[in-house]
Amino acid sequence: MTASDPAAGSTSTEPMIRMQSVDKHFGPLHVLKDINLEIPQGQVVVVLGPSGSGKSTLCRAINRLEPIDSGVIEIDGKPLPAEGKDLARLRAEVGMVFQSFNLFAHKTILENVMLAPVKVRKQDQATARKTAVDLLERVGIASQGDKYPAQLSGGQQQRAAIARALAMRPKVMLFDEPTSALDPEMVQEVLDVMTGLAGEGMTMLVVTHEMGFARKAANRVVFMADGEIVEDSTPEKFFTAPESARARDFLGKILTH
């Protein structure tokens, strides 16, 4: 699948993610201002914006790691439930990859990937192990399964974290600045895994500063500033002819050097 058609992969009528009139404050700070966003199934959306623009909060609000003040968030047609078992069930279907990897420090890489399928999906150990081994193979760290997270490089840890999220067979994957904590030489290996995933039709929302990834793998670019969605267009259009002054300013700052 090439990443040029914004409607690529959208088969179902319900959007996979729907945010309607979402507002959130951190104390006096209005971090999400009337956010309206629909992401069809199979679409890869990259969220760009200066730091403090609310893009991470937007990403974390989708699986309710950040509760919102008002508005509606639906995943595959179902509104986000309140804290409790239902929310846990929904989160199991939404994969999340964090900036700081957050692998379970007291478990091996293989155990990290197997944990949720066994505890949440009640898979037996053998099945979960087989899936985990396959996933580690797929992200290219099959030989690291018996090590602990601290023994791996950042890039390897992040790929393990992607495998951990994929083990739950999520309907959608959220990436919250997945390469921002990595040394430069490790960024590519993580982006390659993500590009592969995008090519397989996974619905993805990616908060990132990697313009190359946005150009290559995204169907759509959402530009945020000061808690608002300022621009929502295709990568070509956004990078070649941004409409807003704020987007031009942002691109000017990151693309000139």
Add this chain to the structure above:
Amino acid sequence: MNVILDNFAQYRDGFLTTLEFCAYAFVGALVLGTVIAAFRVSPVPPLRWVGTSYVNVFRNCPLTVVLFFCAFGLPEIGVNGLYFWFGVAALVLYTAAFVCEAIRAGINSVPAGQAEAARAVGLTFTQSLSSIILPQALRTVVPPLGSVIIAMVKNSAIAGAFGVGGDLFAVSDTLTSSRGEAILPVLIGVTIGYLILTIPGGMLLNLLERKVAIAR
């Protein structure tokens, strides 16, 4: 020093009673303290209030008062039994408040990202606490928990003074009051008994601390 050797059987029995008493109190306080700690970090506000109130009451009441309430209050409401068990109950209730705070400190020492990742893969609060947070909290919990447990062993002497019956501290009473032995040599024997419990206990905890270390 003859008094210790001459009454070795008494000391030994007292030591064993204290050991048994502390073993029950240790298990009870650990279980109750963990439950209260789970309450205190729970996403359900009423549970948090229960946890906080519990700690405020039992951490701030003198142990003797708790013992009084258990020894004289429990029979009032129809709970009858040996003073041994009233003593255990009081020590459990009292120590659990300190265990709770030690465990809670450990929970707070685990990076927030671990709990977030646990929630993000779909674990419930209880699952995330038992499989992700508490195992990692253990390392920071061991040293303060060790102090709490050692304090508990020493506090068992107060329960002994209340008449648990035949514990290590009560040995001193028996030997001095009814046999007229000099108090100081008798107490040296008692002290040795407590040290035999607490010093290896501390060493065991150091060992455990090294075993549960997690590389980050």
